[in-house]
Amino acid sequence: MKCVRCRGRAEVQLRAHNAAYCRPCFVFVFRRQVERAIDSEAMFSHGERLLIAVSGGKDSLALWDVLADLGHDTTGLYVGLGIGAYSELSHAKVVAFAERRGLPLRVVMLDEHADGLGVPTVAGRTRRPPCSACGTMKRHWFDAAAIEGGFDVLATGHNLDDEAARLLGNVIHWEMDHLARQRPVLAATHPRFVRKVKPLFLTSEYETAVYAFMRGIDYVVDECPNAAGATQLVYKDVLNRLEAASPGSKLAFVKEFQRTAQPAFAAAPRDTPHDCERCGMPAYGTLCAYCRLVDEVERKTAAHAGAPA
Numbered sequence: 001m002k003c004v005r006c007r008g009r010a011e012v013q014l015r016a017h018n019a020a021y022c023r024p025c026f027v028f029v030f031r032r033q034v035e036r037a038i039d040s041e042a043m044f045s046h047g048e049r050l051l052i053a054v055s056g057g058k059d060s061l062a063l064w065d066v067l068a069d070l071g072h073d074t075t076g077l078y079v080g081l082g083i084g085a086y087s088e089l090s091h092a093k094v095v096a097f098a099e100r101r102g103l104p105l106r107v108v109m110l111d112e113h114a115d116g117l118g119v120p121t122v123a124g125r126t127r128r129p130p131c132s133a134c135g136t137m138k139r140h141w142f143d144a145a146a147i148e149g150g151f152d153v154l155a156t157g158h159n160l161d162d163e164a165a166r167l168l169g170n171v172i173h174w175e176m177d178h179l180a181r182q183r184p185v186l187a188a189t190h191p192r193f194v195r196k197v198k199p200l201f202l203t204s205e206y207e208t209a210v211y212a213f214m215r216g217i218d219y220v221v222d223e224c225p226n227a228a229g230a231t232q233l234v235y236k237d238v239l240n241r242l243e244a245a246s247p248g249s250k251l252a253f254v255k256e257f258q259r260t261a262q263p264a265f266a267a268a269p270r271d272t273p274h275d276c277e278r279c280g281m282p283a284y285g286t287l288c289a290y291c292r293l294v295d296e297v298e299r300k301t302a303a304h305a306g307a308p309a
């Protein structure tokens, strides 16, 4: 198998792109693909300050690696979710990556923070699925950290597989509001929101894994223990089977949604957020989703403490 760029010996084959590359060409093409996604969606420009949400996994660390190498002003953000050994290991990988590359890193540890609430505590007390509690908490702390640090943009490592699975879930349940917001760039619609971007939205999980390997990025390989029960994995599995039978399906699904259908969903009138009465973050009711979650934890903790043994 030959590299389609230099005719040298290929190391990786990308069936969705009907192409094969040697190591240097793959790294070059991967970066160019990310750069093109950034430019075509006008995600951000040089000179803007980027906060990169890094979990310790391959996607977010590959993203940070690419953006730093492209000369952007990047700072990592690690939010410690308090999920036992998984969180400890992922924290260590992020710290080691930042140190090795000499890149600035901000860390927010949820169970050491003012509310003292890690994901397992919140999920346990509210009886919500861990990923639902985790999503609300991460969104809150990502926004809070971006505003506090005066960043222009928050970038996450969501890849093509994540976006395709999310799209499938949103379509199956016809989540009109979610479909209207499923964009690789979300403008700041509130003074306490920053622009959110997903530069890897057209880059497959396989490609980021290969990139991370070729670049020698040391990432946490094990999934979060809560991932096993997540519906997202079922959607990913279905999409992987579709992709195996018809290479390029995921890319077409996400790309064509963005090009043809998404603008129609986004055109429907939607509420604009106002200020949470407690913390000032964007809210669609009196309180934001995070403050409502914290209230629920407190209410249920108090009820539990008052219950007869």
Ligand code: SF4
Pocket (backbone or CB within 6 Å): 081, 119, 130, 131, 132, 134, 135, 224, 225, 226, 227, 230
């Ligand atoms: S799998 Fe669920 S709980 Fe674990 S990090 Fe992801 S969203 Fe959070």
Ligand SMILES: [Zn+2]
Pocket (backbone or CB within 6 Å): 003, 004, 005, 006, 007, 008, 021, 022, 023, 024, 025, 026
């Ligand atoms: Zn080559």
Ligand SMILES: [Zn+2]
Pocket (backbone or CB within 6 Å): 276, 277, 278, 279, 280, 281, 287, 288, 289, 290, 291, 292
């Ligand atoms: Zn709030």
